[in-house]
Amino acid sequence: MKQSWFFYFFSKSVSQRKGRVVIASLSIMLAVAVVTGLLGITSGIKEKLGSELKAYGANLIVSSGSGGFLDYDALQAISKLDGVENVSGHVFGMAFINNESIEIIGLDIGSLKETGWRLHGKWPLNEREILAGINLKDALQLETGKAVALSGENGIMEFIISGFLERGGAEDNALIVSLPHAWELLSIDKKLSVVLVRGRAGELAGISGNIEKTVAGTGVKTLRQVAVAEESLLKKIQLLLVLVTVVVLFAAMVSIMSTMGANVLERREEIGLMKAIGATRNNIRLFYFSEAVLTGAAGGAAGFIMGYLFTQAVSWGAFGSFIDIPLYLPALSVAAGLVISLVASHFPVVDALKYNPAVILREE
Amino acid sequence: MTNNKSFIQVRNLVKEYKTAYALRGVSMTVEKGQWINIMGPSGSGKSTLLNIIGGLDNSTSGDVIIDSTDVEALDEDHLAIFRREQIGFIFQQSHLIPYLTAVENVMLAQYFHSMADEEEAGEALKRVGLGQRLHHRPSQLSGGEQQRICIARALINSPGILLADEPTGNLDRDNTEIILELLDSIHREDHFTIVLVTHDPFVSKWGDRVLQMEDGHIVGDEFIKERVKGA
Numbered sequence: 192m193k194q195s196w197f198f199y200f201f202s203k204s205v206s207q208r209k210g211r212v213v214i215a216s217l218s219i220m221l222a223v224a225v226v227t228g229l230l231g232i233t234s235g236i237k238e239k240l241g242s243e244l245k246a247y248g249a250n251l252i253v254s255s256g257s258g259g260f261l262d263y264d265a266l267q268a269i270s271k272l273d274g275v276e277n278v279s280g281h282v283f284g285m286a287f288i289n290n291e292s293i294e295i296i297g298l299d300i301g302s303l304k305e306t307g308w309r310l311h312g313k314w315p316l317n318e319r320e321i322l323a324g325i326n327l328k329d330a331l332q333l334e335t336g337k338a339v340a341l342s343g344e345n346g347i348m349e350f351i352i353s354g355f356l357e358r359g360g361a362e363d364n365a366l367i368v369s370l371p372h373a374w375e376l377l378s379i380d381k382k383l384s385v386v387l388v389r390g391r392a393g394e395l396a397g398i399s400g401n402i403e404k405t406v407a408g409t410g411v412k413t414l415r416q417v418a419v420a421e422e423s424l425l426k427k428i429q430l431l432l433v434l435v436t437v438v439v440l441f442a443a444m445v446s447i448m449s450t451m452g453a454n455v456l457e458r459r460e461e462i463g464l465m466k467a468i469g470a471t472r473n474n475i476r477l478f479y480f481s482e483a484v485l486t487g488a489a490g491g492a493a494g495f496i497m498g499y500l501f502t503q504a505v506s507w508g509a510f511g512s513f514i515d516i517p518l519y520l521p522a523l524s525v526a527a528g529l530v531i532s533l534v535a536s537h538f539p540v541v542d543a544l545k546y547n548p549a550v551i552l553r554e555e
Numbered sequence: 556m557t558n559n560k561s562f563i564q565v566r567n568l569v570k571e572y573k574t575a576y577a578l579r580g581v582s583m584t585v586e587k588g589q590w591i592n593i594m595g596p597s598g599s600g601k602s603t604l605l606n607i608i609g610g611l612d613n614s615t616s617g618d619v620i621i622d623s624t625d626v627e628a629l630d631e632d633h634l635a636i637f638r639r640e641q642i643g644f645i646f647q648q649s650h651l652i653p654y655l656t657a658v659e660n661v662m663l664a665q666y667f668h669s670m671a672d673e674e675e676a677g678e679a680l681k682r683v684g685l686g687q688r689l690h691h692r693p694s695q696l697s698g699g700e701q702q703r704i705c706i707a708r709a710l711i712n713s714p715g716i717l718l719a720d721e722p723t724g725n726l727d728r729d730n731t732e733i734i735l736e737l738l739d740s741i742h743r744e745d746h747f748t749i750v751l752v753t754h755d756p757f758v759s760k761w762g763d764r765v766l767q768m769e770d771g772h773i774v775g776d777e778f779i780k781e782r783v784k785g786a
């Protein structure tokens with residue numbers, strides 16, 4: 192009964208000042224969204240570091256040192272090297288469907304059967320069949336068994352989609368064709384963009400050296416090097432995001448402090464009166480901290496949703512796939528909202544507790 | 556309650572501000588159930604005295620003992636508890652919460668005291684003649700009606716003392732009379748102690764005793780032989 196009347200009074204008091212409460216929640220939402228986005232992206236990217244290689248079961252990536260193409264012969268040469276268990280050549284490029292540019296990945300489609308990626312549909316059975324990334328299905332309204340016209344450097348080629356691949360990587364947005372088709376579409380003569388190599392564990396440094404010696408002008412990176420390179424970029428992004436976060440958190444605190452300050456000032460008379468009719472300091476704290484909790488929790492929850500969407504948008508843009516965010520993130524976001532709100536409310540509430548009711552209540 | 560004859564004892568009360576003295580050594584006693592009016596010119600220290608008795612303000616020196624509690628010795632939270640148990644306040648401004656209805660304003664005082672009880676709060680408002688106005692907001696009520704809510708709010712927890720600072724200061728003659736008649740009839744039934752501050756001689760026709768203050772001193776103390784009865 193005592194509690195329920197408190198909530199009744201509290202809700203009346205808050206709805207009295209809806210606008211302010213909403214603005215306070217919004218500023219918390221922004222701050223929490225940035226924090227959530229930062230954590231979501233960071234943890235998501237970590238998970239994806241080197242994942243492009245892992246997805247093919249490779250641990251070395253060979254590309255042309257100069258940034259151009261590799262000769263197809265390199266594939267043969269590399270496959271014969273000691274310690275090399277498996278190789279696959281990939282060529283990347285762009286083609287068009289109805290004037291929309293689509294990424295093309297040329298590779299040995301048969302080798303994908305071992306990767307364990309999800310296939311919706313069938314593997315290509317003949318020359319005219321290709322695979323599409325799952326995201327293209329809705330984006331381009333593709334269907335299995337239907338023909339698509341791809342225009343490339345040499346004019347238009349027709350294919351039939353036999354199935355949709357799903358990995359959660361860049362492939363989900365690409366068309367997967369055989370190497371010969373890719374060469375024809377891109378009008379390049381037996382070239383590769385990269386060769387992915389699975390080398391025997393423990394011998395990667397030696398194998399890398401051999402590859403660089405055997406095929407002139409190549410650069411070889413290990414899975415670990417790829418991951419480290421991506422990570423150092425990530426660190427720079429992280430630093431930037433941390434700076435942004437500090438600024439946004441500070442701004443949110445100031446905003447809450449001034450909202451709460453205005454709240455307390457506006458309600459001087461009410462506070463004075465409550466003291467006069469016997470409210471203890473804890474009674475008064477309860478009112479203001481309840482409002483801070485409401486603002487913080489609402490802002491934190493909204494901020495989580497916004498930060499989550501932001502994270503996924505960034506991930507989609509960067510990787511063409513979504514990120515699994517850590518499970519603690521929603522709880523952490525709400526907690527962050529509460530901390531911001533409570534800390535920022537502390538000072539105005541201390542002021543309110545100091546008000547001398549005798550002085551306030553004689554004011555006109 | 557004790558059977559101490561002097562329910563309120565004020566001894567040598569001094570209130571000093573940086574620039575001036577508000578009270579320069581005030582001593583007085585009030586018996587339980589007595590209705591005492593404090594009169595005096597503006598700035599003579601009436602409100603200051605009332606606020607210190609009610610524990611809303613501190614003195615510079617001196618003692619205030621109410622029902623054998625040394626009010627000056629209480630810390631802030633114990634003062635709050637003392638107020639909710641022992642004191643009802645009425646001010647010149649009604650200080651009602653604008654977004655609560657009449658009955659909810661009374662319930663707020665119940666809430667801080669113990670437990671909000673709408674029925675009881677409604678009864679209290681009926682007693683001050685606002686039975687038809689329970690769910691009106693203060694802005695929908697006249698000044699006199701607002702002061703009647705304040706009476707209900709001040710008395711809802713059956714305090715030992717009602718402290719009223721110019722309770723009719725914003726009201727016209729007719730409403731002043733209504734309020735004082737109301738207080739008088741409730742006082743006759745419930746026998747709480749009233750300390751009422753006013754500078755209006757008309758108001759001091761009610762009550763048992765009039766204290767005169769001037770410049771922080773008590774300069775007069777007289778009992779009214781015949782208390783006004785009815786209107």
Ligand SMILES: Nc1ncnc2c1ncn2[C@@H]1O[C@H](COP(=O)(O)OP(=O)(O)OP(=O)(O)O)[C@@H](O)[C@H]1O
Nearest residue numbers: 572575576577596597598599600601602603604754
């Ligand atoms: N916060 C304060 N700071 C300085 N002086 C004060 C303060 N509060 C009151 N005073 C002074 O104390 C004296 C007594 O004030 P008080 O309010 O008790 O007078 P009062 O008798 O109630 O007057 P009124 O009839 O106008 O209400 C006045 O001279 C006033 O100026």
Ligand SMILES: [Mg+2]
Nearest residue numbers: 601602603720
């Ligand atoms: Mg006064």
